[in-house]
Amino acid sequence: xxxxxxxxxxxxxxxxxxxxxxxxxxxxxxxxxxxxxxxxxxxxxxxxxxxxxxxxxxxxxxxxxxxxxxxxxxxxxxxxxxxxxxxxxxxxxxxxxxxxxxxxxxxxxxxxxxxxxxxxxxxxxxxxxxxxxxxxxxxxxxxxxxxxxxxxxxxxxxxxxxxxxxxxxxxxxxxxxxxxxxxxxxxxxxxxxxxxxxxxxxxxxxxxxxxxxxxxxxxxxxxxxxxxxxxxxxxxxxxxxxxxxxxxxxxxxxxxxxxxxxxxxxxxxxxxxxxxxxxxxxxxxxx
Amino acid sequence: xxxxxxxxxxxxxxxxxxxxxxxxxxxxxxxxxxxxxxxxxxxxxxxxxxxxxxxxxxxxxxxxxxxxxxxxxxxxxxxxxxxxxxxxxxxxxxxxxxxxxxxxxxxxxxxxxxxxxxxxxxxxxxxxxxxxxxxxxxxxxxxxxxxxxxxxxxxxxxxxxxxxxxxxxxxxxxxxxxxxxxxxxxxxxxxxxxxxxxxxxxxxxxxxxxxxxxxxxxxxxxxxxxxxxxxxxxxxxxxxxxxxxxxxxxxxxxxxxxxxxxxxxxxxxxxxxxxxxxxxxxxxxxxxxxxxxxxxxxxxxxxxxxxxxxxxxxxxxxxxxxxxxxxxxxxxxxxxxxxxxxxxxxxxxxxxxxxxxxxxxxxxxxxxxxxxxxxxxxxxxxxxxxxxxxxxxxxxxxxxxxxxxxxxxxxxxxxxxxxxxxxxxxxxxxxxxxxxxxxxxxxxxxxxxxxxxxxxxxxxxxxxxxxxxxxxxxxxxxxxxxxxxxxxxxxxxxxxxxxxxxxxxxxxxxxxxxxxxxxxxxxxxxxxxxxxxxxxxxxxxxxxxxxxxxxxxxxxxxxxxxxxxxxxxxxxxxxxxxxxxxxxxxxxxxxxxxxxxxxxxxxxxxxxxxxxxxxxxxxxxxxxxxxxxxxxxxxxxxxxxxxxxxxxxxxxxxxxxxxxxxxxxxxxxxxxxxxxxxxxxxxxxxxxxxxxxxxxxxxxxxxxxxxxxxxx
Numbered sequence: 001x002x003x004x005x006x007x008x009x010x011x012x013x014x015x016x017x018x019x020x021x022x023x024x025x026x027x028x029x030x031x032x033x034x035x036x037x038x039x040x041x042x043x044x045x046x047x048x049x050x051x052x053x054x055x056x057x058x059x060x061x062x063x064x065x066x067x068x069x070x071x072x073x074x075x076x077x078x079x080x081x082x083x084x085x086x087x088x089x090x091x092x093x094x095x096x097x098x099x100x101x102x103x104x105x106x107x108x109x110x111x112x113x114x115x116x117x118x119x120x121x122x123x124x125x126x127x128x129x130x131x132x133x134x135x136x137x138x139x140x141x142x143x144x145x146x147x148x149x150x151x152x153x154x155x156x157x158x159x160x161x162x163x164x165x166x167x168x169x170x171x172x173x174x175x176x177x178x179x180x181x182x183x184x185x186x187x188x189x190x191x192x193x194x195x196x197x198x199x200x201x202x203x204x205x206x207x208x209x210x211x212x213x214x215x216x217x218x219x220x221x222x223x224x225x226x227x228x229x230x231x232x233x234x235x236x237x238x239x240x241x242x243x244x245x246x247x248x249x250x251x252x253x254x255x256x257x258x259x260x261x262x263x264x265x266x267x268x269x270x271x272x273x274x275x276x277x278x279x280x281x282x283x284x285x286x287x
Numbered sequence: 288x289x290x291x292x293x294x295x296x297x298x299x300x301x302x303x304x305x306x307x308x309x310x311x312x313x314x315x316x317x318x319x320x321x322x323x324x325x326x327x328x329x330x331x332x333x334x335x336x337x338x339x340x341x342x343x344x345x346x347x348x349x350x351x352x353x354x355x356x357x358x359x360x361x362x363x364x365x366x367x368x369x370x371x372x373x374x375x376x377x378x379x380x381x382x383x384x385x386x387x388x389x390x391x392x393x394x395x396x397x398x399x400x401x402x403x404x405x406x407x408x409x410x411x412x413x414x415x416x417x418x419x420x421x422x423x424x425x426x427x428x429x430x431x432x433x434x435x436x437x438x439x440x441x442x443x444x445x446x447x448x449x450x451x452x453x454x455x456x457x458x459x460x461x462x463x464x465x466x467x468x469x470x471x472x473x474x475x476x477x478x479x480x481x482x483x484x485x486x487x488x489x490x491x492x493x494x495x496x497x498x499x500x501x502x503x504x505x506x507x508x509x510x511x512x513x514x515x516x517x518x519x520x521x522x523x524x525x526x527x528x529x530x531x532x533x534x535x536x537x538x539x540x541x542x543x544x545x546x547x548x549x550x551x552x553x554x555x556x557x558x559x560x561x562x563x564x565x566x567x568x569x570x571x572x573x574x575x576x577x578x579x580x581x582x583x584x585x586x587x588x589x590x591x592x593x594x595x596x597x598x599x600x601x602x603x604x605x606x607x608x609x610x611x612x613x614x615x616x617x618x619x620x621x622x623x624x625x626x627x628x629x630x631x632x633x634x635x636x637x638x639x640x641x642x643x644x645x646x647x648x649x650x651x652x653x654x655x656x657x658x659x660x661x662x663x664x665x666x667x668x669x670x671x672x673x674x675x676x677x678x679x680x681x682x683x684x685x686x687x688x689x690x691x692x693x694x695x696x697x698x699x700x701x702x703x704x705x706x707x708x709x710x711x712x713x714x715x716x717x718x719x720x721x722x723x724x725x726x727x728x729x730x731x732x733x734x735x736x737x738x739x740x741x742x743x744x745x746x747x748x749x750x751x752x753x754x755x756x757x758x759x760x761x762x763x764x765x766x767x768x769x770x771x772x773x774x775x776x777x778x779x780x781x782x783x784x785x786x787x788x789x790x791x792x793x794x795x796x797x798x799x800x801x802x803x804x805x806x807x808x809x810x811x812x813x814x815x816x817x818x819x820x821x822x823x824x825x826x827x828x829x830x831x832x833x834x835x836x837x838x839x840x841x842x843x844x845x846x847x848x849x850x851x852x853x854x855x856x857x858x859x860x861x862x863x864x865x866x867x868x869x870x871x872x873x874x875x876x877x878x879x880x881x882x883x884x885x886x887x888x889x890x891x892x893x894x895x896x897x898x899x900x901x902x903x904x905x906x907x908x909x910x911x912x913x914x915x916x917x918x919x920x921x922x923x924x925x926x927x928x929x930x931x932x933x934x935x936x937x938x939x940x941x942x943x944x945x946x947x948x949x950x951x952x953x954x955x956x957x958x959x960x961x962x963x964x965x966x967x968x969x970x971x972x973x974x975x976x977x978x979x980x981x982x983x984x985x986x987x988x989x990x991x992x993x994x995x996x997x998x999x
Contacts (some may be wrong), residue, residue: 053743101928148585186925187925187930187987188930188931189929189931190930191925261923262985262987263987266986266987269990269991269994270866270986272863273866274865274866280669
């Protein structure tokens, strides 16, 4: 492991000021489940580590009118245990259950998962389906960005050098909303997704009033399958062959790579079935 | 190819104690159990990415990285030999000067042409198996020091055979092996991966040169790269069978990728050849085994020792035959299983106990198999359930012509207890518990504190052969039995002398000597005091040669084996046909290990065997491309977690009494794992109608067996 300077900050302001000072030459330490591993493997070139674990402003899950605010330091275990989220935003709870192992879920944070910007980040697909908004703060003040504008590529985001993700803002679920998250891994736990899909549906009078589909691990970032969404929106009858044909369109929207977990060809082919499997859990597909 | 090694800069770094290269090796620069073809430190060529070029000792661990960075090695790249089949071609680059074939075994039995003429059905397939990592609990590590006054080099390091390590080190250091003491306990796991040298020689070299205490610890991502793996094999099978299910012939070609160095690759290929026809009567065979050098890491001993691969192939063949003949898979196997006196696929007679019929009886009546069609009804549209079976056998012990023996020393202590010294080592398989149970029974006492088991130290224990080949318990148990019997005889004689009672009228019950009227004469404790006063506390020795076959197989060193353990497995799988992801839901292991002595140990071996076999079947594979490891640690090399393990595991002991074994028992360490993979892939076929011919059956492989890749 290389040597580095370690700073433990008490509040957001201190963290932002230090960030400004070090610019690119710093990394934030939240849960550490990713950073510590990379430090040990000498993959971190930055010389300053800012430990933000003690910043109160980044903690807690709160109900704010029809929104839920999740602090970026909230761990996956906290999400899984949260009554607010179980009631008003169950998709993020389901996805959090699939993150790593109990030890990783106890330490790993949602903010870390987002800012790492891995296309395989398990918490990200549901946030796409929720149209999540990110509250960011820097020396220039705060701003709110839509999730769709946040990711720029694997490991890349729009975050400025002195900017911190403070919280994630979600809209509370309504009664006629349903969702499903499925993650395909080489094994059933402690695994990085080969591919994942997440669907949120709003139904009224038996038809799909609205639908959001997101896919993980099949493109440089998590993506929304808007083409498929558009075809499905308004659908009333759910015939198997037709739905599979629609799901096939997802191929046009993804651009996966080949790695040790799976080939590009497999990811392309299996994505349509992952979307189909999720739809099958949400709709009464016949024939 | 190494052009130049420059260590001068590293030596100048403050805190570097020693940097050693091949120039610093006093004796033979080579090691290997069978042949010493692997350099301790490379001098002319690096044959795989885990080869060692220099050894560095530093005052602190942190300095090591810096020192290693300062060593300059100039290489000239050589072509990489990657594909074992291409390595066989005449114009292939050579990994070793003598060519890429380390061993080629060829066996003919009967008349293969006649056999195929008699057949009504011929099944031909090619199978491929993955490169499995042992994934033992602890990586290879140890420490060593040299005592100049005593001229004694002591090495603490987990290993499976301390006496062979001693000799391998002595050859390299060119010193008397008696000047080396190896203590190789405790260990968390071996599975064959620590049968060969790991860090022992490097530790010895550094301690000998520096005269200081040296510690060496291999990190996991280094361990996976440098250490031995289960041989990936390409297996070509052509099997002939009559309409009634009688096997007539088997033509088999086995191509094993042994990587850069031989280690035990030769014996492993021979074991694969020996077991390639499964536990069946096949009158006409032509079997060829090739052990092939490549630049793909190194392969070596691993639980199953070549039998996993051929069992996967043969049991897949049997499953396909049953399907094509529309015959019950158990019935097909019943028609062909070996009976006492039958010849195996390589033409050697089996004269020891065989539990196969009982295993098939148990499979047939087990609800998981009997009601397998009912289980399928529970399948949902996109999740298919299926049941598969497989049976297998495994020769225990090392085979003909190889030194294979057990030894034990027992001494009575002043407190009436016993010290029992055995050369077998605890490698996580409950060896010490088992030895203690055997010694307690043999020495006729029940107080656990009265028997102290001492193992794994070349200075104080006898040489007991290697703890491998499912035979360690067997070897040491027999030796303990013999030494214990001698001890009991001596004790009775002493009682006879002191109390004047004829020895045949003395019996022992739980450490108490009694006469024929059940009256107490004396106890171990009291007798020990008397004997101590006379300075003649007894010591005994037990020696035992592992039974081997009287006949040899020409051209196949070590074959055949004499005693075999048998096993069978039933697997219930769930296949997600949308994604190809397969889960093992229930598993039953039926094991003929003779009489069971340590029940918890027996079940532990079985359950571990199932999960390890399941990892082999479904996910485990060290992927190497162009000599580079794409999988280096447990984040990418995946082994089953508790969330993957079947929620129901059942172990059924099939106790065929083996007259030669201690208390009628046989070794089971390997056979518990062997039938699992084919049982799982046969279950996938039962669920989906698609046969998986390459392990591991990853989601991707199963998916593309179910869904055709669209044409471009």
